[in-house]
Amino acid sequence: MHPHSDADRNPQLDEDDAYPEPPSKSSRKREMHALQDIGRQLVELSPERLRKVPMPEELYDAVRDAQRFTKHEARRRQLQYIGKLMRAIDPAPIQAQLDAFNGVSAAEVAKQHRLERLRSDFIEDEKVIAAIAEAFPGADLQYLRTLRRNALKEREQNKPPKAFREIFRVLRDLEEGAAGEADETADDDHDPEQA
Template sequence: MHEHDEETDDHLPPSKSQRKRDVEALQALGRELTQLSKDQLKKMDLPENLLVAVLEYQRITSHSAMRRQMQYIGKVMRDADPEPILEQLAAIRGESASAKAEFHALERWRARLLEDDGAVTEWLAAHPGSDAQQIRQLIRNARKEAELGKPPKSSRELFRLLREAE
């Protein structure tokens, strides 16, 4: 068996398999960029040619054209430094995770308000600027709508009111 000197291994070009894995990782990163909104993309610090390529992908409707554009995005990604892009995507994912947590917290508050009359007092103590009369009216209407099997218009309005108070 031939033993390799570690120094010579460092100077060898990456294997074909490694190059393929690297290209696939860049394409996956590019694919993730295509899933973002235009506002999110424009807030990111992306190379101009990459931003244009991703925005163009989002406008395309033809499957074969989308495939070609995704290949082009992968090619453009080869010239870009992926680290800052990965960091920015991680920050965006974090924002969406915190937004989801906030949404679920508001949903729990709404459910508590609809089930427990004492929860209104808790909400008002935590959010003194809230309109108690409007909240109580929306709770009564939401309960009545649920009882009659009507669309939850007041429940949605209550959620909007809670979100604004937060």
């Protein structure tokens, strides 16, 4: 018996080894689920945050459609479609933006704590609405008052804190809207055409 392998005798086998095998079915499935998870995170974003995520228009439209679906099966199918669309793009910039939204940065964590304090203060004392109105002139104060009443009822009745969470979402959206306007104003101040 000859001590050399078949590869030593047949150079053709060495060439075949140079081509990687296609990904296995299970690895493709894991990748698909990871992309669907990113899609699910996109669907859960507020419209203001979603506009800040770098993505093709077709993907943006698909995410907005999924946000409008209320039936579980329709949303599930739309999430699969979003995952399919994401296979054709580089998900890294999207993931980086989601990481920023999810409080990966210290500034995001500080902002989240500040908004949570504001929400708690508002729940405990309705007069805090004046501070909210001053900080966010576009705030729907009537809606916030209604949410506060509902949050207090939920707490009394030991119900899930839907209104409590909604207050946070509204405050976060107001702050992001104000930050966006500040950015636009700063851009206008530095516009070379206006100089």
